[in-house]
Amino acid sequence: TNIRYLTANASHPATIRLAKQRVRCRDCSRWSMAQSELASKYCSISNASKLKILSALTEDRSMTSIASENNVSVNTVQRVLGSCSHRFLDSYEYLPAHLAFAEFKGVDRQLHFICLDGDSHQVVQILRTRYKKNLLKYFGRFSPQARANVKTVTMDLNFYYQDIVRACFPNAQIVIDRFHMIQMLT
Secondary structure (H helix, E strand, O other), rough: OOEEOOOOOOOOEEHHHHOEEEEEEOOOOOOOEOOOOOOOOOEEEEHHHHHHHHOOOOOOOOOHHHHHOOOOOOOHHHHHHHHHHHHOOOEEEEEEEEEEEEEEEOHHHHHEEEEOOOOOOOOOEEOOOOOOHHHHHHHHHOHHHHOOOEEEEEEOOHHHHHHHHHHHHOOEEEEEOHHHHHHHHH
16 A cells, blocks of 8 residues: 655655555454554555644645645545544533533634533534524534533623523523623723
């Protein structure tokens, strides 16, 4: 397998030729392949390159520029981004006791919604839109017990976030963050 590896200069890509060995089990006649920490099984892009791509995705850059810098396709950049989705909540049975809502400028300079754990500051979810119907639909997926366990929701002065909190989190108190309170007073 030819594996693309990191280089300091993207115009001179490094390719490592890795010979993978296949072994057949005598008992069950199944085939398995020897694995390396250099690259994942059945993959021709090194794990180090994937980490560099993931690091570049945290910056305000296009996927096309990240792909050309790392000598990969845009689809590869999208797959690397999709592979980190396991870090977000996948279960709809749990929500942190303290949530924080905000929006940020993301892809194409559009505003996206982000929900954080108020204690650990870990990302709970990032949604492409910040519209009320989409947020109600997303939080409606959680079980009533999970939504009832939310005690506080910290947010800015976005008027429909309060409606979402009242509709989805019956026991939650709304907390306006200090930055927006001071900004409003001044």
